[in-house]
Amino acid sequence: MSRYCLITGASSGLGRELAIQYAEQGWQVIAVARSVNALNELHNQYKNIHAFPLDLTNTELFSAAVVQLSQQIPALDLVILNAGSCDYVDVTQLPLDIFDRTMALNFQAQVAAVKLLLPLLQKSADATLAIVSSLAHLFPFTKAQAYGASKAALSYFADSLRVDLTGSGVGVCLIEPGFVDTPLTQKNDFKMPFLLQVEDAAGRIRRGLDAQQQRIRFPKRLVWSLHLLNCLPYSLRCKVAAGMRQS
Template structure:
């Protein structure tokens, strides 16, 4: 029996690589993104179905989930990957940038969890996977909006896992480091241990297949950030301040 998954943010970056990877491994993939043209190109691959959708539109999100339910679709995996990044100026905080970032990185994750989880209930091994980031491990310059949104996502996933423990739905938190995507290609700073989207897709696929509750990669960056977090608070802040120069 073919397994079925739904992947958000599938038009580019990690989501695009994930859709191709899951389809290549025999899954039926519902690829979600706002760009209908890009999704239609992606859907030319066997096993991929385009589902154009604005995840920040709760009404559209609810309607899409209801339509899938009416069609009898059973999802074995919901992989919430869509996200954005905007850097801000701490001396003149752009409130709209915070609104936009949290809208897709956090609020859309909560809404998608709400509306798509019912599609998991009939699965024999339902999984909800949520992509966050290592960015919230350490105070990076200009990342107030992005890092805060990812911290919220990680807490949401960990808390949700506790309350779903008796539901049969497993919750996995994915916290990648730097991945070579259209978003990171805009960065004007060094990105240590940068990995390709294909590598990210492979790591996520294998981690979820193994039932891991938390997936972090690359390991070297995770270890480095963990060690930095163990520094005395004042020293850690001094290191962060020097890194921005």
């Protein structure tokens, strides 16, 4: 029997690599993204990757698309909500459009996706909902006010959601990666510690999901470093963060 996996943000980076790895494992992969051409390229390479072009921030179109999807497949066994964006903030201006845009995709669209896709997950005998957040929310990084806040909200949402879905047949996994070499991070103009290749990162996620882990955080060296920084007295932690901005 076919297993069905839906992955958002599948046109590039981590989402694309996850789609490929699950397709190679024999899954039927529903690849969701805005880029029709990139999704069609994936389908041409792997016939069990099915293009599902969609703007996740358009809830009305998203809802209609899920109705159509529910008529085509019996259930979803795995959903990986990976779509997201990162824009850095100039605090002398605090452009509200950046906050609106970032929260719309990184948080509000993820909540909408859970609402709309949960009925299909509940039709599976053993389903997993995986939500991709970030380690960034663990420490106050420079210019990351919009991105970090959106990921902090998303991580809390995932943890709280798990509590209320306990016993429902749908497991919730929170994924919090560090820096991964993708088109998103390639725009960064600062040193990214413990940078991982996208194939490595996707493999870690896939193995963690196979093991039914509730939270997947990597790389461990970055996780430990951030935890150590958070153990500092608050005033010293603030000084360290400010020093990173100036370096």
